Amino acid sequence: MKLIIYIFVIISTTTFVKSQVGINTKNPTKILDINGDLNLRKELKTGGTDIAEGQVGTKDQLLQIKADTDASNNWKTYQIANGTGSLSLYYLNTTKDDVGILFTASGGTGAYTLDSNESDWMFLTKNKDNFVVTDNTNSSKVTLSLQTTVQINRANGTSNYSASFACGIFLKKGTEAYKLKAVRSDVVKGLRGSYKIFNLNVTLDKLEQGSYEVQAACRNRNLGTGNSLVNLGIGVPTDTGKLNQAMANTTMTTTVLHPY
Structure with a gap:
């Protein structure tokens, strides 16, 4: 009788004892601690219980780790936007400029060269x-994506006026010099104080591995002459009666997509 009782006690005790198993380590820190490579030849299932198997996932799904507890980790289907192929979002940031640029004289009206x-x-x-x-x-x-507000103004006069300008995106890698990568020219017309919204969108590809700096820039073209000369504000108001700084601010959004 004593022998039967002892066996029952041993079996009952080992049923509730949790041990840690180490492979290639004498001090495992988890229930299964593998110090080395893992070669999985069949399925990896998550979210299982004592009475139900876990989910194995489907083609192209990724294992999403949401927390330390196994119950909240699962397989996830990530939708990649059409047109980006096998690219995923790596970096996203928006900068805001509340200083702007004021031009009071005409500049060059020629064409612009890539990488200048x-x-x-x-x-x-x-x-x-x-x-x-x-x-x-x-x-x-x-x-x-660059968006700004452009406004013209004159001290006197009630006629219609116009001014042309250009804005571009400059890029440099590491310690190299800035190079022009995209440019758009435009014209704002109307009575003094007239303004318009300007947008510039560009996608750069085939960038080499490395650190980059990007910056937006603008320049004046034809602002008129003599009595027709106007002031041109890009990202800054020239007539605060019709436009304030909060309305004129310039934003630039940078989005980086990497293969996944």
Whole structure:
């Protein structure tokens, strides 16, 4: 009788004892602690219980780790936006410039050359951003969206006036010089105080691995002459009776997509 009781006690005790198993380690820190590579030849299931198997997931799903507890981790289908292929969002940031640029004289009206330097351009000083391309396959894409407000003004006069301008995106890698990567020119017309919203959107691809700095810049073109000369504000009001600084601010959004 004593023998039967002792066996029953041993079995009952071992049923509730939790032990930690280590593979290639003498001091396991988890129930199963593997110090080395894991080669899984069949399915990986999560969310199982004592009476039900866990989920194995389906094709193209990713294992989502939401917390330390197993119950909240599961398989997740991530929707990639159409047109981006196998790219995923890596970096997203928006900068705001509340300083702007004021032009009071005409500038050059010629064409602009890709990869030219920043000579004769004025930077929107707070529309500067930094990002890193970690992928080494030149498959990453960077999308830049610039929006600003442009206003014209004259001290006197009630006629219609016009002024032309251009805004561009400059990019540099590491310690290299800035290079022009995108540019759009436009015209604002109307009575003094007239203004318009200006947008510039560009996607840069085939960027090499490394650290980058991007900045928005603008320049004056034809602001008129003599009695027709106007002041041109980009990201800054020239007639605060019709436009204030909060309305004129410039924003630039940087989006970096990497292969996943």
